Amino acid sequence: MTIRVMTIAGSDSGGGAGIQADLKTFQNLGVFGMSAITALTAQNTLGVQDIHAVPSRFVECQMRSVFSDIGIDAVKTGMLLNASIIRIVAGTLREFNMANIVVDPVMVSKSGARLLKKEAESALSRDILPLAMIVTPNLDEASVITGREITNLKEMKESAEVIMRMGARAVLIKGGHRKGDASIDLFFDGDEFMEYTSPRLDISHTHGTGCTLSAALAAYIGMGKPLREAVGLAKEYVTEAIRHAHSIGHGISPVNHLWMKRHSQKGSLT
Secondary structure (H helix, E strand, O other): OOOEEEEEEEEEOOOOOHHHHHHHHHHHOOOEEEEEEEEEEEEEOOEEEEEEEOOHHHHHHHHHHHHHHOOOOEEEEOOOEOHHHHHHHHHHHHHOOOOOEEEOOOOEOOOOOEOEOHHHHHHHHHHHHHHOOEEOOEHHHHHHHHOOOOOOHHHHHHHHHHHHHOOOOOEEEEOOOOOOOEEEEEEEOOOOEEEEEEEOOOOOOOEOHHHHHHHHHHHHHHOOOOHHHHHHHHHHHHHHHHHOOOOOOOOOOEOOOOHHHHHHHHOOOO
16 A cells, blocks of 8 residues: 655755655655645755745645645645745645644744744744644744743643644654753653653754754655554654764754665664
């Protein structure tokens, strides 16, 4: 059976994040990837040089083309850019009764470029979060969504509860921006908190980590993995992608989405 997973996100011309990262992740996890592109970015390892929004009606057209013919087992949303696109995406997902939705609330790139217009932040919380099976904000994004400063695990838990009250069925707050020897992501599904811990790698090549994690999560959900197991598998996938990151360009290089294939060829992955 072919598992079909769609990414609704922006294009990264440098290939490290966005649509490109998502499709590489889908391919390497063995699911069939499809896309609805929301924005075009001129982007490399040094930053984002320009952004061109795709008309919201054309975003809708891309989604309808895939839903009506191929069908979709899971969706992830990434860069949605503006309120018009957010409304169209939310309305189309509701129309097709899509349940397996991973929301990566992309707001700002690592280089500081705004990937969600400030005036669209409330639309994201109002229209997209209530549709989510799981939301995957980093600490900065969770702070914007909740209006709370987050500096420790207690504040992460409080923010997770706030996001849950916005309608999401589960939340994974990524702790990669915190200091410490371990990277702790906090999961909450309304019943209990779970901490997913991995060693903090001394590697600066981390472009595309958020996109890659949410894409892997959508792939595993599409496969039918229970949510908590899917989170653990996605966390493992992105950790190894960072460990085996590329060193290209003159800035922050992307993670290596092909690490599983590389290890399989060496005989170290069963």
